[in-house]
Ligand SMILES: Nc1ncnc2c1ncn2[C@@H]1O[C@H](COP(=O)(O)OP(=O)(O)O)[C@@H](O)[C@H]1O
C-alpha cells in the first residue's frame with residue numbers, strides 16, 4: 001500500500017457511497033475507462049515496541065517483497081525479497097542491503113513480528129479527459145482481515161493517482177469520486193497505517209517498558225507506589241505471550257526488569273505496606289525471578305555468539321560450536337520449563353493475589369505501615385537522599401584493592417538509587433532528572449561492566465569444569481580459556497578505573513545536582 | 523540511455539509512424555522510454571492524445587533539464603512517456619542560433635533524463651537546420667525512413683554526404699524502407715538492390731492502411747493491432763534497431 005508518488009487517498013466521513021456511482025459527476029466529455037480489479041495480501045511487521053514506527057517507518061511485505069516505507073511520504077525507502085511470510089524475523093536475518101541496514105538501525109535485539117495481515121481488494125478505473133487520454137487512475141480499496149473468523153472492519157478508501165504530467169489538473173479528476181464529493185477527507189499514508197493497526201489491535205499494542213508515571217507530589221505514597229506496581233505488573237503480563245512464543249529475548253528481559261523493579265521498590269519503601277503482605281509479595285517475586293534465571297542465561301550467552309567468536313583466533317573458533325549447541329539445547333529445555341510454569345495454576349494464582357494486593361486502595365493501619373499516608377514528595381526526597389548516601393558511603397569505603405564483593409554491592413546500591421529516581425522522575429524538573437541520570441551513568445557503566453564480566457567469567461568457568469573429555473573437549477577448553485583470559489584482562493581494566501570514576505561522581509557537583517533535584521519536594 | 527532520432531529531410535515518409543510504434547515497442551519495466559516530439563506540428567503528441575501544458579514552449583525546451591522533466595507526461599502505456607511539442611517550436615532554430623553552442627545544446631539539455639530512461643526517441647521535423655544538427659550530435663542512431671524510390675535514395679545519400687562534410691559520424695545513419703509497396707516494380711527493384719547495403723536495415727515497413735488508421739485510433743498500431751502485418755514489421759524492425767544500438 002506504499003504510495004505511488006502523488007497518490008491522494010480519500011476517506012469518506014460517514015456512510016460509504018455506492019461504488020457503482022463512481023464517475024457520474026465527471027465534467028462534460030470526461031469519462032471513466034474500463035474497470036479492473038486485483039487482490040493482494042499485505043503483512044505489516046514491527047517490533048513489540050514498534051521501533052520501526054517510532055523511527056518513522058512502515059515495514060510491509062507484499063508480493064514476495066519486503067518494503068521499508070517512509071511514513072510521512074509513503075515512499076518506499078528500501079526493498080528486499082522475502083519469499084515466505086514468517087511470523088517474525090530479525091533484521092540481521094535479511095540479506096545484506098539497505099533494507100537490512102535500515103531495520104538494524106531500528107532494532108538489533110528485537111524481532112520484527114507479523115503485527116497484522118490483511119487482504120487488499122482494489123478496483124481500478126482510468127479517468128479519461130476530453131481527448132480520451134488517461135490522466136489518472138481511480139482506485140477503490142477495501143481491506144479484509146486474513147483471518148476469516150475475524151469480524152474486524154477496516155475503513156475503505158478511494159484514491160486518485162494522476163499520471164506523470166497531470167498533477168495540476170486535479171479538480172476535474174476529483175469529480176470522479178461518487179457523491180457526496182464534499183464528504184471526503186484526504187488521508188496520509190501514516191494515518192492509514194495507524195488506522196490499520198488500531199483496528200487490527202495486534203497483541204501488546206502501544207507497549208513500552210519505559211516508566212512514565214505522572215505522580216502527584218501531594219498524594220499519599222501508598223497511592224503512588226500502588227500505581228507503580230500496577231504498571232510494572234502489567235508489563236510482566238504484557239510480555240508473557242512473547243516469552244511463550246519465544247519471539248525474542250527482550251520479552252523475558254523486560255519481564256525480569258519488571259520483577260526487579262517491583263521487588264526493589266517494595267523493599268526500599270518498606271513502611272508503605274503491612275510488612276507481612278510485603279514479605280509475601282517479595283518472596284513470590286523472588287521465586288518467580290529465580291525461575292527465569294536459567295532461561296535468561298541461555299539467551300544472553302546465545303546472543304554473545306558473534307562476540308565470543310570474534311574474540312578468538314580463527315583456529316579456535318569452531319571449538320565453541322559444542323558450547324553453543326549445548327546452550328541451544330539448554331535454552332529449549334528451560335524455555336519449555338518456564339512456559340509450563342507460566343501456564344501453571346501456581347503462577348496465575350500468585351499473579352491474581354499480587355494484583356489484588358496492589359488494587360487494595362484503603363490505607364493500611366499506621367501502626368504496621370507508618371509511611372503509607374505520607375505525601376509522596378516527602379518520601380521521595382527522604383528515600384533518594386538515603387539511597388544516595390548509601391552509594392557514597394559504600395563507594396568511599398571501597399578499598400584500594402577494590403574487591404569483587406565491594407563492587408557488586410555498590411552496583412546494587414546504584415541500581416536502587418536509579419529505580420527510585422525513575423519512579424519519582426515526574427516530581428522533579430525534567431532537566432534536573434536528566435542531568436542526575438547523566439551524572440550517574442559513567443559510574444553505573446563502570447560497575448555494570450565489571451559485574452557483567454565477572455558473571456560471564458563465572459559462567460565460562462563452570463562450563464570449563466563440565467566440559468566432556470571426549471568430542472573435542474581439549475580445543476573447547478582452550479577456546480574457553482582464551483575467552484576467560486580476554487574477559488579477565490578487560491575486567492581488571494574496568495576495576496582499575498573504578499576509583500577515578502567514583503571520585504568524579506563523589507563531587508560537589510553531584511551534591512548540587514541532587515540538591516537541585518530535591519529542593520521544593522521536602 | 524540510448525538516443526534514437528527518426529529523421530528525414532522529407533515529410534510524409536513515416537518518421538512519426540515509426541517513432542510512435544518503435545517507442546511503444548521499446549518501453550518495458552526495465553527499459554523505460556521517452557519520445558520527444560520535436561515537430562511543431564505535434565503529430566506524435568497527437569497520436570498519444572497529449573497536449574503540452576499552456577505554459578510550455580520552446581524557451582523552456584531550450585532551458586533544458588528540470589524544465590523539460592517537468593513537462594514530460596505519461597502516455598497511456600506503461601513505461602512510455604512523452605515530451606509534447608508546442609507550436610512555438612517553429613522558432614526553435616532562431617532561438618538556437620542565439621545560444622552559445624547550439625549544436626551541443628540538445629545533448630546537454632537531456633542530461634537529466636539519463637537516470638530515468640533507457641531509450642529516448644526524437645521525432646524530428648522534416649528539414650535540415652541547426653536543430654537537426656543538434657539532434658545529430660545528441661543521437662546514438664539516426665533512423666531514416668526511405669520510400670523505395672530513386673529520388674529518396676538520392677536524398678538519403680545527400681544526408682550521408684552532409685555528415686561527412688560537417689565532421690559528423692555518418693555511421694550513425696541507418697535507413698529502412700518505409701511505405702513499401704511490393705506490387706510496384708520500382709519499389710521491389712530498389713529494395714532488392716539495397717538489400718545488403720551496410721547503412722540499410724533488412725526489415726522494411728509495408729504500405730498499409732492500418733498505419734493510416736492510427737490517425738483515428740490515436741494509439742500505436744502495435745498496441746491496438748499487434749497481429750497486423752505492419753505491426754509485425756515494426757516489431758522486427760525494432761529487433762534489428764535494438765540489436766544495432768545495444769551492440
Ligand atoms: N507504412 C505506412 N503505410 C501507410 N501509410 C503510412 C505509413 N506510414 C505512414 N503513413 C501515413 O503517411 C502519413 C505521413 O506519415 P508520418 O509518419 O506522419 O510521416 P512523417 O512523420 O515522416 O511526416 C500519415 O498520414 C501516415 O498515416
Ligand SMILES: [Mg+2]
Pocket residue numbers: 537538561565645646
Ligand atoms: Mg512527423
